[in-house]
Amino acid sequence: MSAGQLPRWVDYVLIPFLNLAAAFLVSGLVVILIGENPLDAVKILLWGSLGYAEGFGFTLFYATNFIFTGLAVAVAFHAGLFNIGGEGQAYVGGLGVAIACLALDRYVPWYVTLPFAIAGSAIAGAAWAFIPAWLQARRGSHVVITTIMFNYISFSLMVYLLNNALKKPGSMQPETRTFEDGGRIPFLNDLFPSLGFGYAPVNLSLVVALAACVLVWLLIWRTKLGYEIRSFGANATAAVYAGISPVRIIVVTMLISGGLAGMMAINEIMGSQHRLLIDFVTGYGFVGIAVALMGRAHPVGIVLASILFGMLYQGGAELSFEMPNITRDMIIVIQGLVILFAGALEHMFRPAIIRLFTPARALRAKEA
């Protein structure tokens, strides 16, 4: 081992762990600042999210959303692209799900509707990512900026559609009619009552999410396209010399990424809300960035990170109930700290660790 290089387990386990620990340490300080005991808070958080079946069901439900948005960000990462538009793509993805459900729910059972809903959400999400992708590929305008713009455009578009075209006749609420059984994915609680998930909305979308993880893994590490995506992300110039078309890679990667973000709407709209409504995404798209960063853009890591964030969401809700001083905004703070330490400051501990792991001999040799 030469100086400056670290064993793999340090890179993939120790450093992420240190970053996460720092984020939670600072979160603990925030809890102290608002006058509560952080250890009690952790206890409530763990109990609320893992301690009983219904709480765990909620954790899994939130985790399903994060898996989709996390995968979306991760796929783009592999091509060196930063898709910050998961929020808008998921929102528009809801439109695809709703159209499929509204068209079919009265005529066919849910398992016939589901493939159409998946296709609808993926196509809608991908379509919303297409223009930013094309502009990046052809015009070189930064995909970060354009996807932010498209987030805001989607907010206006969806409010308009829900208030005008899609609204239930005679209703004042900006939402569609409630789907019939043909437009509802069964809750896990109804399929397996013995698990005791109770009112937790976790549903079969979780299976879709896990399948998406496997497919993303296959795509990125086992296909030609995935190889091209990773080559392009690692060194775009070299990839172009190797005959990889940058336009094709950028557009295809962003379409996949947008499609995955759009699929989040399956869980939320067809799995839980059973109607399309305003602002159902509420930050899941942005948190996908944190999930992908923490999960190191690998499906296994993303599942673990999603469960962690699901625990934060569910445990945080419980926490705000038990300790009214700690409102749900605390979760946003923790997410911010995780993004900060696991993302922006990921190299902070690196120099110290390199010094720690470099044999003294090598250091002396370097100085000599």
Place this chain on the structure above:
Amino acid sequence: MFETIILILDSTIRVSTPLLLACLAGLYSERSGVVDIGLEGKMLGAAFGAGAVAYLTASAWLGLLAGIGVSVALGLLHGFASITNRGNQIVSGVAINFLAAGLTALLGQTWFREGGRTPALPEGGRFSEIVWPLAAEIRDIPVLGPIYSELLSGHKILVYAAFLAVPLTWWVLFRSRFGLRLRAVGENPAAVDTAGISVTWLRYRAVILCGVLCGFAGSYLSVAAGSGFGVNMTAGQGFMALAALIFAKWKPFNAMFACLLFGFLDAAGTRLQGVSFPVIGEVPLQVFQALPYVLTVVLLAGFIGKAIPPKASGIPYLKERS
């Protein structure tokens, strides 16, 4: 008709002010090569700091100072992550937006117990309107009267400060030594480094300036336009300022016109709600809301000019590789 136009233009100026301040803030940062999508978070933090301190001290000026303090602190965090630690600037900006959104609501609830808002400001806690001399007397003169007394007179001091900051920024960027170096470090940091000027210190100064201006922008929302801080009161204005910055192609006077245009769309959209136009009929409010972003995308697509960012923006500077 004329009165309606004056009213729309008057609110255009009010709406444009925080956009313009945040846009100029982003201008300093991005011209130095540090991309900042944390404008939103810094504005929000500043709005909270200003609202809280102005309530406690009953002084708008101390509130402004606190707002600037919070915003600069967040800016330094961005600098520490993206300049010192060479982290990803986009990720750092996202983190700052999350932190500001969470901490302001959380601390607001802890300290004031009004659901995250700060209480309504006492006397002296808000900036008051500055009435220009003779404004009341010449109000009735046709055309010029309303323009002088309604449109130009009677704004908060921060409004005038924002528009004065435009020529000042132009001078700093294009006529001062600091500005020349700032632009150089955003285009070619290695050349600046070779000339013996510290890239790190230059970029930190840009990030601090960005924080100061974001502090003004956020404080305007809570202690000048509003009376106290409300949860998520920036509501995407930081991102709209970012759009304006691109629309303005990173130039100060263009930034002013872009912000005025975006402000005008907002003001007109609110006032023209439900009004039926000839030929096109009623225009939904959402069209006005989405138009700034659509225009920016169209610009980025190269249909109206071309927006080329500073060459080194987003790339951390590595002095030497060992």
